[in-house]
Amino acid sequence: MKEINYRFMEKRDAYRAYRIMRSAFSSPWGIKEFEDGLKLSYNICMVAEDGDLVIGFCIFRVLFDTADLDMIVVSKDYRNQSIGSHMIDLGIKEIKKTEAQRIMLEVRDSNTEARRLYERMGFKQISTRKEYYANPSEDAIIMEMNLYA
Numbered sequence: 001m002k003e004i005n006y007r008f009m010e011k012r013d014a015y016r017a018y019r020i021m022r023s024a025f026s027s028p029w030g031i032k033e034f035e036d037g038l039k040l041s042y043n044i045c046m047v048a049e050d051g052d053l054v055i056g057f058c059i060f061r062v063l064f065d066t067a068d069l070d071m072i073v074v075s076k077d078y079r080n081q082s083i084g085s086h087m088i089d090l091g092i093k094e095i096k097k098t099e100a101q102r103i104m105l106e107v108r109d110s111n112t113e114a115r116r117l118y119e120r121m122g123f124k125q126i127s128t129r130k131e132y133y134a135n136p137s138e139d140a141i142i143m144e145m146n147l148y149a
């Protein structure tokens with residue numbers, strides 16, 4: 001396993017993170033939304049890096065008692081090395097410093113890798129949203145982790 005470092009995302013990481021996101025999603029956010037998101041005090045954004053190359057990131061949005069895992073992506077060549085799990089763990093540690101009691105997320109029905117990862121980390125499916133996603137149209141699975149249950 002490579003020596004991977006983890007830290008908070010900074011403005012200088014936005015373009016690289018944006019490129020990683022573009023390689024993974026059919027309907028990615030724009031670079032402007034991305035940079036704007038980094039400025040929001042209620043977002044917790046972590047990156048993973050190999051040397052000085054950012055190879056993954058995750059973004060949590062914390063509002064009052066609920067944090068949302070908005071996005072997590074690891075570069076293809078670096079998957080299945082626990083990098084995604086580790087970023088979520090670090091995010092949870094930071095979220096526990098806030099008033100949030102739970103973490104919510106939504107994931108494409110067909111995204112088995114992400115769903116398995118979330119289940120392994122303790123997220124439970126609580127509902128589905130019919131045809132929530134576009135390109136292609138697909139149901140969303142809504143998952144929740146209660147931080148203090």
Ligand SMILES: CC(C)(COP(=O)(O)OP(=O)(O)OC[C@H]1O[C@@H](n2cnc3c(N)ncnc32)[C@H](O)[C@@H]1OP(=O)(O)O)[C@@H](O)C(=O)NCCC(=O)NCCS
Nearest residue numbers: 024071072073074079080081082083084085113114116117
């Ligand atoms: C979902 C995603 C972020 C997971 O990242 P990751 O770094 O591969 O996640 P992890 O390595 O922590 O876990 C993935 C699997 O690798 C396995 N794994 C972890 N460490 C491992 C190791 N050292 N050796 C072998 N396998 C390992 C885990 O058991 C897990 O398998 P399981 O889910 O079948 O139990 C990644 O697949 C991705 O970027 N997907 C595209 C974007 C996406 O769909 N994001 C989610 C929606 S926003």
